Every structure is written in structure tokens, then in C-alpha cells.
Amino acid sequence: MKYLSTRGRVRSLSFKDAVMMGLADDGGLLLPESIPQLTPGDIAALEMLDYPELAFQxxxxxxxxxxxxxxKSLIDRSYASFTHPDITPVVHHNGVHILELFHGPTLAFKDVALQFLGNLFEYLLAERGEKMNILGATSGDTGSAAIYGVRGKENINIFILHPHRKVSPIQELQMTTVTDPNVFNLAIRGTFDDGQRIVKEIFGDLDFKAKYALGAVNSINWARVLAQVVYYFYAWGRVRKKTDCREIxxxxxxxxxxDIFAGFIAKKMGLPIRRLILATNENNILTRFVxxxxxxxxxxxxxxxxxxxxxxxxxxxRxxxxxxxxxxxxxRDAMSELASTGRLAFTAAEREKVAQNFFxxxxxxxETLETIRDFHGKTGYLLDPHTAVGVRAALDLGxxxxxxxxxxTAHPAKFGEAVQLAIGQEPTRPASLAGIEDREKRCETIDADTTAIKNYLATHAL
Structure with a gap:
């Protein structure tokens, strides 16, 4: 399997080189040259495998x-840290099946990919005798999952940008209380979009990227998306066993x-997904697109x-x-237009193609708080606010x-304030969060400025 860039000027990369490159050198994102196709028989053979074996397949x-x-060893090590024997169990409440992706070290779905990616980076760096400085931006969960994926690992430093005071208190603490010497937390005075822009601009400086051996841990890294494809197959097998359904x-x-693009890849591979319901909050650019x-x-x-x-x-x-x-x-033309105008337009034919895959x-x-409150009242099951967004869309559009x-996508204890507003009490904290406010913290606040971040990297990189 070889990899190419969405922008066409990088191609024929091996998987290893695609992982190490992260963002393609032409500014695009890496994808496989072709998507493996599975027959119904292939999918049936995967249905009831346990999670590590399914991930390998x-x-x-x-x-x-x-x-x-x-x-196989990388996969087994990556999921040994999860607290549930099924890794990503499926439960059923109030007419919907819930795929619990929060049983990893940081209680969020990002652990599923980033435990694997952290081990993969360590493996490739040891093989090549190289070092890496990981740079990423987070809107909350990627940062802590990435940090937990590489904390204390050899030949890796990690630099995570998060928007200052714009993540939940628990999300911030999960990052800033990791004080391993290879971990650097930067709270930027701006938004997540500012952080994402800075990361892309820095990766776009190919000389700087090469000089400081930068690696990508955001979902611009193909390995992140690939690891997430697995749990769509896993959920299909568990739900099919219960319902004998033909589609899902x-x-x-x-x-x-x-996350939803990983589902799109699973569908392209042949998993019988009828529709992918894309659920957004009030930042609804993706809903407006669909x-x-x-x-x-x-x-x-x-x-x-x-x-x-x-x-x-x-x-x-992608x-x-x-x-x-x-x-x-x-x-290339579309991304140039988006950069210059801040918008894209689509033809009627293109919109019809979108509608074939997405609601x-x-x-x-x-509505988020209402869904948490109502779902808890009916079932006793507590949703975090992100999952509540998905559940509300499923109930309305199913x-x-x-x-x-x-x-x-996350344990409700990561968003205690929202849960408190919804049901009048904070969720019970799992053991991993006990006393987190009292732990030693390390973080620096910095302007959302590409040059400032570059200077910080140059000073602290391996």
C-alpha cells in the first residue's frame, strides 16, 4: 500500500514514511492510493473478533x-492500557446503541488512535535511530490523549497548543498536570482554529520542519484516522449480533x-453503513455544508x-x-479559494453525492443540556455534552x-459543569481524575503567533 497527497505533488510513500511525514510536504493530507475492498464474506469473518485482533486485520x-x-505487538501494547475488556464496548439505551470510546487513559475517543500512534512513533524512531518533536493543536481531547500516548517515551518531545481558558477545566488539567520532561503545554491567547492554523503554517515551512524533525499528532496524520476506522467495524459486529441487521x-x-471521515473510509471499504449522521454544535459549518x-x-x-x-x-x-x-x-484550487475567501460553493451534483453518505x-x-437531562431521566445513563449532541441528532434523524x-466520545466526568447544569449534580469521577486539581502543573501562556511558537520550539526541541 502506497500513499499520496490530496494535492497531488507527493505520492508513492510507504506507510512508515506517511506516518513520519504527517502533513504532506505539498500542504495536503495523505491518503492511501486505493481503499481496500472487503466482500460480505470478509466482513462476516471480522464481525466477532476481539478488538486487538480486529484492529490487526x-x-x-x-x-x-x-x-x-x-x-500485532504495537496493537496489543496500545490497548493494554484500556480499563474495559472490550476496549470499546457497545451498550443499548432508549432505542440507540452507544459505542463507548472513553475507556482509555484520558477518558476520550482520541486514546483509541493516540495510544497506537505513540507506540508507532517510538517503534519507527528506534528503527531509524532518529528523534522527533511532535507539534499539535487541540480543542480539548487530542492534547491530553497525545501527551499520554508519548509521555516519557525515548527520542520524543511533544508540544501541544490549546486555547487559553477555552477547554474544560478537566481537559486542561489532564494536559497541564503531566510534568514529564518531554511534555510542553502551551496555552495560546486565541481559539483552536488559531492553533490549527499555526501548526499548518509551521509544517508548511519545510526547512524548519526538517531542521527540528517535526511530527504530526493531530488527525492530519493518516495513522490517526486509520486507527479510528477499526471501531466502526467493531460496533457493526456487536450490533449485528443483537439485531441481525443488514445496514447500520x-x-x-x-x-x-x-472521526466521521474514519466512518466514511469504513463505508468505502464495504461496511454496510446506510448513512453517517454528522452532528455539530452551534459551530455548524459542517452541518451547513451537508x-x-x-x-x-x-x-x-x-x-x-x-x-x-x-x-x-x-x-x-480529505x-x-x-x-x-x-x-x-x-x-488545490478549492483550498486556495478557501484560504482567500473563507468559503466554498458546491454544485447540485456534488451536493447530491454528499447526501448519499451524510445526514x-x-x-x-x-438542546444539549436537555438531551443529557432527558436521557438520564429515562435510562439512568449519563451522556457527556459531545455525545449528547450525537444522540440528539440520532433521535431526530433516525x-x-x-x-x-x-x-x-468522552466520559461525562470531563465536563462536570455542563452535567451539573443538566441534571443538578456533577458526575462521579473515575479513579484517574481523583485529586487532579491538587497535582503539580506545568504550562506556559503564549500569543497565538506563528513566530513566537517557532521560537519556543527552537529553544526546547530535541
């Missing part, structure tokens, strides 16, 4: 340059388009689901590549016949 179709025994829907709370063909950047609103407080979805370019029938020139709904702050799986 899915990932090995995209990874041609890591020996099978090594890949997934409702995905998303701001950056990475429903109206309007992809225009607005101001970021702060909501109870801060990990989705995003306007510019970095993984959207979807454009397929929407434009893999024409890299069109992708979409934006959920307000008030057809009542096709089973719908809602991705539970």
Missing part, C-alpha cells in the same frame, strides 16, 4: 511495511471531520461541547479529494428501522 490491509508480529447508521459528534452546500467560515462560539468549537475542519480536505473524484488539481444536524446549547450507533 483492518490495519494490516493498509500497512505493508511493518512485519505482522511487530504490528452511525451518529458522530464532530467538529474537525476526522444540508445547504454552504461551507463558509464564521466566528467560533463557545459551547458546552468545547472539543467541537471549530470552524475550519482540517480533515475536510473528503473533498473523494467528492472531486480524486482530482488533486480541483482540491447532518446542528444541536444548540439548550428512521426508526435501521439501528443507529452513537459514538460516545
Amino acid at each position: 483492518v490495519l494490516s490491509r493498509f500497512v505493508g511495511d511493518i512485519p505482522s508480529a511487530d504490528l 447508521c452511525f451518529s458522530v459528534p464532530t467538529g474537525n471531520f476526522g 444540508r445547504q452546500g454552504d461551507y463558509s467560515i464564521g466566528a467560533v462560539s463557545q459551547t458546552y461541547s468545547p472539543s467541537m468549537d471549530i470552524q475550519l475542519a482540517s480533515n475536510f480536505e 473528503y473533498l479529494f473523494y467528492l472531486y473524484d480524486e482530482q488533486s488539481g480541483r482540491v 447532518a444536524q446542528a444541536v444548540s446549547n439548550a 428512521d426508526g428501522q435501521t439501528p443507529t450507533v452513537c459514538l460516545a
